[in-house]
Amino acid sequence: MDTFSLAFYALAFLIIAAAIFVVTSKNIFHSAIYLILALFGVAGIYVLLQAPFLAAAQVLIYVGAVSMLMIFAIMLTARIADDSIRHTNEQVGTGLLVSLGLLAVIVYSLWQTPFPISAAPMPEGAGGTIGRLLLTQFVLPFEIVSVLLLGALIGAVVIAQKDKVRGVSEPPNTPLPKPAEKVAG
Amino acid sequence: MAGIGLTHYLTLSAVVFCIGVFGMLTRRNAIGVLMSIELMFNAVNITLVAFARYVTPATVTGQVVAIFTIAVAAAEATVALAIVLLIYQHYRGIDVDRVNFMKW
Amino acid sequence: MLELDKLVKIIGDGIDAGISALGLGPAWVVLVQLIVAAAVVLIFASLVVLFLVWWERKVSARFQMRLGPMRVGWQGTIQTIADALKLLQKELITPANVDRGIYFWAPVVTFVAALAVYVTIPFGKGLIVRDLNIGILYILSITTFTVIGLLMAGWSSNNKYALLGGFRSAAQVVSYEVPMALAVVGVIMLTQTLSMGEIVAQQQKFYQWYIWRQPLGFLIYLVAATAECNRTPFDLPEADSELVAGFVTEYSGMKFAMFFLAEFLNMFTVAAVATTLFFGGWNGPVLPSWAWFMIKTLLGVFVLMWFRWTYPRLRVDQLMSFAWKFLLPLAFINIVLTGLGIYIFKS
Amino acid sequence: MVSDFAAVAVFLGLGVGFVLITFLLAKLISPSAPNPIKQSTYECGESPFGPAWIQFNVRFYIFALIFVVFDVETVFLFPWAIAYQSLGLFAFVEMLVFIAILIFGLAYAWRKGVLKWY
Numbered sequence: 001m002d003t004f005s006l007a008f009y010a011l012a013f014l015i016i017a018a019a020i021f022v023v024t025s026k027n028i029f030h031s032a033i034y035l036i037l038a039l040f041g042v043a044g045i046y047v048l049l050q051a052p053f054l055a056a057a058q059v060l061i062y063v064g065a066v067s068m069l070m071i072f073a074i075m076l077t078a079r080i081a082d083d084s085i086r087h088t089n090e091q092v093g094t095g096l097l098v099s100l101g102l103l104a105v106i107v108y109s110l111w112q113t114p115f116p117i118s119a120a121p122m123p124e125g126a127g128g129t130i131g132r133l134l135l136t137q138f139v140l141p142f143e144i145v146s147v148l149l150l151g152a153l154i155g156a157v158v159i160a161q162k163d164k165v166r167g168v169s170e171p172p173n174t175p176l177p178k179p180a181e182k183v184a185g
Numbered sequence: 186m187a188g189i190g191l192t193h194y195l196t197l198s199a200v201v202f203c204i205g206v207f208g209m210l211t212r213r214n215a216i217g218v219l220m221s222i223e224l225m226f227n228a229v230n231i232t233l234v235a236f237a238r239y240v241t242p243a244t245v246t247g248q249v250v251a252i253f254t255i256a257v258a259a260a261e262a263t264v265a266l267a268i269v270l271l272i273y274q275h276y277r278g279i280d281v282d283r284v285n286f287m288k289w
Numbered sequence: 290m291l292e293l294d295k296l297v298k299i300i301g302d303g304i305d306a307g308i309s310a311l312g313l314g315p316a317w318v319v320l321v322q323l324i325v326a327a328a329v330v331l332i333f334a335s336l337v338v339l340f341l342v343w344w345e346r347k348v349s350a351r352f353q354m355r356l357g358p359m360r361v362g363w364q365g366t367i368q369t370i371a372d373a374l375k376l377l378q379k380e381l382i383t384p385a386n387v388d389r390g391i392y393f394w395a396p397v398v399t400f401v402a403a404l405a406v407y408v409t410i411p412f413g414k415g416l417i418v419r420d421l422n423i424g425i426l427y428i429l430s431i432t433t434f435t436v437i438g439l440l441m442a443g444w445s446s447n448n449k450y451a452l453l454g455g456f457r458s459a460a461q462v463v464s465y466e467v468p469m470a471l472a473v474v475g476v477i478m479l480t481q482t483l484s485m486g487e488i489v490a491q492q493q494k495f496y497q498w499y500i501w502r503q504p505l506g507f508l509i510y511l512v513a514a515t516a517e518c519n520r521t522p523f524d525l526p527e528a529d530s531e532l533v534a535g536f537v538t539e540y541s542g543m544k545f546a547m548f549f550l551a552e553f554l555n556m557f558t559v560a561a562v563a564t565t566l567f568f569g570g571w572n573g574p575v576l577p578s579w580a581w582f583m584i585k586t587l588l589g590v591f592v593l594m595w596f597r598w599t600y601p602r603l604r605v606d607q608l609m610s611f612a613w614k615f616l617l618p619l620a621f622i623n624i625v626l627t628g629l630g631i632y633i634f635k636s
Numbered sequence: 637m638v639s640d641f642a643a644v645a646v647f648l649g650l651g652v653g654f655v656l657i658t659f660l661l662a663k664l665i666s667p668s669a670p671n672p673i674k675q676s677t678y679e680c681g682e683s684p685f686g687p688a689w690i691q692f693n694v695r696f697y698i699f700a701l702i703f704v705v706f707d708v709e710t711v712f713l714f715p716w717a718i719a720y721q722s723l724g725l726f727a728f729v730e731m732l733v734f735i736a737i738l739i740f741g742l743a744y745a746w747r748k749g750v751l752k753w754y
């Protein structure tokens with residue numbers, strides 16, 4: 001087996017194993033750590049697919065930002081990390097059936113489909129080409145992404161505003177003291 | 186790179202996607218559901234980049250779309266986790282099977 | 290001159306010949322070469338950390354009109370080695386209620402993230418393990434694992450101080466990550482490449498250094514980098530007077546040493562990246578290139594140490610406001626100015 | 637190009653190996669005499685009180701939410717910065733619009749007082 005295949009199978013094994021742990025782990029914090037491992041493995045797959053820029057973006061956004069946010073969320077809702085609480089619902093059997101069935105269908109059709117493989121050379125994947133595409137062919141989606149991010153930002157701010165959100169330890173339905181009162185007191 | 190071709194990547198992607206589906210269906214915890222969704226997003230991204238690599242290597246369009254997907258996933262995670270926080274405030278828990286205020 | 294690139298080439302060829310003589314393929318040659326390179330970098334990193342710890346103690350002492358370590362070796366030079374040996378003999382206490390797996394892997398993640406950055410740091414002419422084409426972006430993304438490491442440590446320790454320290458630290462590091470990345474974007478607009486090797490190659494003359502065209506960017510980078518390393522005045526995560534030792538509270542012996550090692554390594558990393566991006570990397574007259582790199586980088590580290598004894602610690606609210614309300618808008622202004630500058634200059 | 641990243645794998649592997657060997661060495665050399673007091677959670681000499689995860693501040697979380705948005709934006713800025721000089725004024729205006737929209741978001745958060753650490 002050549003190095004490339006070896007790298008692929010190693011990464012595939014890492015991703016699949018980590019992904020299984022993500023969905024089955026009893027401790028949600030462990031799930032988050034396995035998720036990070038799986039996402040890092042996906043970055044490795046991007047490298048194999050000659051998309052190093054995308055790999056870096058994957059690590060920056062998923063590992064550095066999204067996973068971290070999830071860990072913060074787990075922190076805020078800490079009691080759920082307790083092992084004694086059940087973490088799966090009654091649909092385990094159905095879920096297994098559905099996902100395995102889906103997998104069978106997809107994999108069967110994948111191996112049946114002849115894909116139009118092209119052997120043309122790839123431009124270097126360091127981002128320059130992506131930048132040009134972003135600002136020429138994909139200008140509109142590019143700008144819309146900024147609007148989407150703005151929407152997400154405003155949404156998050158509105159939902160998680162300080163006068164709506166209380167510290168975890170405080171009893172529900174008691175408004176926080178105003179900052180000014182705090183200073184005066 | 187003999188041996189490893191487009192189909193291998195797509196198979197990997199399918200496996201990860203189905204693990205994500207399983208997690209999404211069976212997790213009780215809202216954050217766990219979100220993690221499963223992130224797995225599914227990543228599976229889709231693998232297909233996009235794999236197609237970009239093997240079907241249209243001359244243009245990197247697939248990679249650009251994958252970047253957009255990552256951005257959308259991040260935006261989704263931001264809002265979803267803010268909602269999780271709100272649900273936690275309201276219910277003192279984030280068991281999605283017990284969150285039923287949308288039913289009425 | 291005393292350039293090391295010839296030596297590196299000779300060693301590389303030697304490995305090539307040796308492995309090929311054993312009848313193994315080119316993949317093995319590359320693997321052995323990389324392992325040797327990584328081992329050399331690892332040893333270099335350990336030596337640098339040993340030196341930096343001693344130097345930090347000496348510099349701190351001088352700032353306070355003390356002598357610092359004097360007993361072990363000349364001017365206390367081998368004090369850190371003695372300390373390292375002491376740490377090696379310390380009992381590894383694992384508190385009863387920790388989350389064992391994560392508690393164990395947290396120092397590993399932190400240290401490996403700090404080490405992996407050195408894949409693409411140009412130490413001198415021909416002295417770069419691999420000039421990755423996403424160079425600086427790779428460095429930025431691999432360092433995000435540091436945050437994960439300290440969150441793991443904070444969570445798994447089952448200790449209030451560790452938890453609060455870990456999460457404070459994470460909030461701080463990510464807050465300063467955005468201005469830092471934006472400061473780097475300013476340089477990338479000029480270089481048009483992410484490769485560290487090419488960025489150095491573009492700054493051969495003194496007047497070509499990017500600091501002259503990115504002074505604001507450099508200042509932003511400097512402040513953000515100080516915060517990223519959790520150095521004073523941004524050392525809130527480990528503010529001993531309020532948080533004991535932050536996320537490392539429950540770590541002892543070698544496990545603690547790994548966090549310590551990673552911290553000093555990160556300090557060297559940010560100085561090395563600043564050298565490469567803003568101060569011409571290993572370019573310089575007369576002296577060999579690696580000497581220039583070390584001089585510039587150690588000067589950068591010295592500035593960080595100087596900060597420590599000059600500024601008092603910020604409050605957590607000041608820390609956050611500074612990042613989001615001052616540094617971030619400033620970084621955007623820097624990008625817009627750079628864009629305008631390039632446009633005017635080119636036409 | 638892809639093979640360059642083998643270096644990253646080697647560094648990760650060697651780094652993990654180094655740490656594990658060091659831990660093993662430390663375990664062999666160092667004494668081990670655990671007792672319940674030594675293994676209890678450190679709380680400045682007092683007996684540990686209550687669970688460890690209490691009163692986690694929600695403000696950290698809001699900053700993390702805003703961070704995610706700006707992190708994504710940074711990733712979009714990098715390819716733009718590389719291609720900037722070859723694209724000229726149009727690219728500059730495009731990016732100004734992009735940044736302006738997000739600055740608006742920052743200003744909104746600022747005005748709403750979320751950036752304030754009360």
